[in-house]
Structures are given as C-alpha cells and as structure tokens.
Amino acid sequence: VPSHDTTGRVGSGTRLGGTGSAPKSSTRTTVAAKKYSGGQFWDLPEWNSRYNPPNDKRFTIECDRLERLAELCRKQGIKLAIVNMPLTDENKALLPKRLYAEYKHHVLRIVKAHAATFVDLDASGKFQLSDFYDSAHTNAEGGKKVQDGMLSAVINGKLL
Numbered sequence: 001v002p003s004h005d006t007t008g009r010v011g012s013g014t015r016l017g018g019t020g021s022a023p024k025s026s027t028r029t030t031v032a033a034k035k036y037s038g039g040q041f042w043d044l045p046e047w048n049s050r051y052n053p054p055n056d057k058r059f060t061i062e063c064d065r066l067e068r069l070a071e072l073c074r075k076q077g078i079k080l081a082i083v084n085m086p087l088t089d090e091n092k093a094l095l096p097k098r099l100y101a102e103y104k105h106h107v108l109r110i111v112k113a114h115a116a117t118f119v120d121l122d123a124s125g126k127f128q129l130s131d132f133y134d135s136a137h138t139n140a141e142g143g144k145k146v147q148d149g150m151l152s153a154v155i156n157g158k159l160l
Contacts, residue, residue: 028070041090041135047093059099070114080116081158082107083150084125086142091135117158121149 066082073080084107092100111118121127126149131142138146 041088041132043134044090044094046125047091047135049098053095054096055101059102063110066107067110067114070110070116072113073116075160080114080115081126081140081153082118083112084122085119085146086089086119086122086124086131086138088129088135119149119158124149131154 070080070082072078086102108118110116126145127138127142131138131145133139133142
C-alpha cells in the first residue's frame, strides 16, 4: 500500500530503517551519533525544505491519486489499508499546523468513501525517539513495533 506523507509524495508504504533483530551495540552507537547534530535529528533541515513552503498543488494532485487508487481497489474487490506511519514530534513540528490536519482529513475522507481501512500508527503512542533512525524512519526496534501494529490490526479484524 503506498504511503502518503504530508508533502504530497506517495511512497512505497514502508518507512522501516531495517527489520529483524536489533543492531549490535557498535551499530547503535554509530546510528545514535549520526541521529543527532546540535541536539536535533540530522535530517530535519532536509524535511524542512520539503515541507516549507507547502506545495498545495502537488498535495491536491497526490490526494487525487490516492483517491483513484482507492476507487480502483474498491472496484476490483481489493481491501485497501492506508497506514499512517509514525513520525517524530520534531518532524511534525516542521509542518504548518493546517497541513497535517488537512492531510488526515483527506485520507480519512478517502478511507470512508471507499470502504478502506485506516491504521494510525503515528497516533498509537507506542513509538519513542529511540525507535527512529532519523526523524521520519524507524530503526529495527521501531520496525518491529510497526510490524506488531500491523499484525494487531490483522488479528483484530481490521485488515481481514
């Protein structure tokens, strides 16, 4: 399932920085050293340039594409799950407040209109800073939590 971030980009549907077992201590130290620069995630300047100023035209186009995908899935009898992947608060703080709310509004409208399923891992409260490789991608431990969240949605009948 494609992921739709707040910039209007459609991605592969996964933001996992890795899967499987947790990295060894030396790897964790290297990742931790890369993660922060001056007390913040190293990738925040890049995300800030992607988010600001907002590209409303692209956002509208991507919402339309997501809607067309949802309609195609409904017509073909394919159960669509749209997953809101976790982001750090630091990443979300870069977004104009209206943009994230608008993104969620459009996604939830599409979910309802096309009988899709929405899994909000970002609002789950299960992710801490230590679960992220950078401000927008989980590391192996965070990836396990993503996997567990998806499995829980399947077990609870949301994705069946």
